[in-house]
Amino acid sequence: MALQAEPLLQVKDLKQYFKVNRNYTVKAVDGISFDIYPGETYGLVGESGSGKSTIGRSVIRLHDITDGAINFNGQDISGKLKSETNSMLRTKMQMIFQDPMASLNPRKNVMDIVAHGLDIQGKAGTKNERAQKVMDILERVGLSRDFAGRFPSQFSGGQRQRLGIARALIMNPDLIIADEAISALDVSIQAQIVNLMKEIQEETNIAYLFIAHDLSMVRYISDRIGVLHLGH
Ligand SMILES: Nc1ncnc2c1ncn2[C@@H]1O[C@H](COP(=O)(O)OP(=O)(O)OP(=O)(O)O)[C@@H](O)[C@H]1O
Ligand SMILES: [Mg+2]
Structure with a gap:
């Protein structure tokens, strides 16, 4: 990594606070700071409920952040997003999930699933190009x-995670947030997926925010690691 x-x-x-009711607010993430450089893998670890997924979801703006x-990419993405900023974000930052089955539409074929981001952003080109x-x-x-x-x-767990990676990668992102992306896989398959991610990183200089509760894989893949405890 340079x-x-x-x-x-x-x-x-x-x-990132969640107001549960009039008297109770969950401070899921409470004042955290970190940077990720191009081509870097930043590991984020912490016990269950410490706020890891919330950070991922806030960074990719599935939440409106509290503060x-x-x-x-040199742009402020904290507040209300202008349409160009939103489009940059939806292209250049992608997410892969623990359970690809839950995030892959069962009624769509692989072509439509993998091309989905291109279709949404109007970047698919002609039918043949798509x-x-x-x-x-x-193939990649x-x-x-x-x-x-x-x-x-029709796919195994490891193959589905490859589909999840393909769907993210087709957008040519600068950052992929991988939230427990390998946690549900057999250990031998975990290694294959991690090695694939590393190869892709060497080719493309993509950065990863790699979220996991298991320190062993995180230690293997990450350049730097942040440890989260109760939102801090
Ligand atoms: N939308 C929400 N509304 C209310 N509380 C939430 C919401 N999302 C997350 N939380 C709470 O925020 C805290 C952090 O949750 P989060 O899912 O980020 O933890 P995590 O570190 O990813 O845990 P795990 O390792 O189990 O995936 C938890 O107490 C959770 O219940
Ligand atoms: Mg989580």
Whole structure:
């Protein structure tokens, strides 16, 4: 990893509170700061409920943040997003999840699932270009291009996680947030997925925010690690 002067992601004093009822607010994330540089893997560990997923979801702006500042690709993404900023964010920052089955639409085939982000952002091109992009990315993640017509239920857990990676990667992102992306997989498959992610990083200089509760894999993949305890 070559440390560059400008961080890709800067999170400053992020707070994410959830108001449960009139008397009770969960301070899920309570003033955390970290930077991620281009090409870097930043590991985030902590016990269950410490706020790891909340940080991931806040950074990619699935939540309106309570307080703090998030800067990504030189743009402020903390507040209400302008449409160009939103489009940059939806392209350049992608997320992969613990359970790809839950996040892959069972009624859509691989072609449509993997092309989804391109379709939404109007970046798919012609039908042939779209198919070509999908098949190139399938091969990149170690899946056969013949899989394009199949459905998620026809794949193993490891293959589904490759699909999740393909779906993120096709957007050519600068940052992928991987929230427990390998936790549900057998140990041998975990190693394959982690190695694939590392290879892709060497080719593309992509950065990862790698969230896990198991320190062993995080230690193996990460350049730096943040430890979270009760939102701090
Ligand atoms: N939308 C929400 N509304 C209310 N409370 C929430 C919400 N999302 C998360 N929380 C609470 O915030 C805290 C942090 O949750 P979070 O899911 O971020 O933890 P985590 O570190 O990812 O845990 P795990 O390792 O189990 O995935 C928990 O107490 C959780 O119940
Ligand atoms: Mg979580």
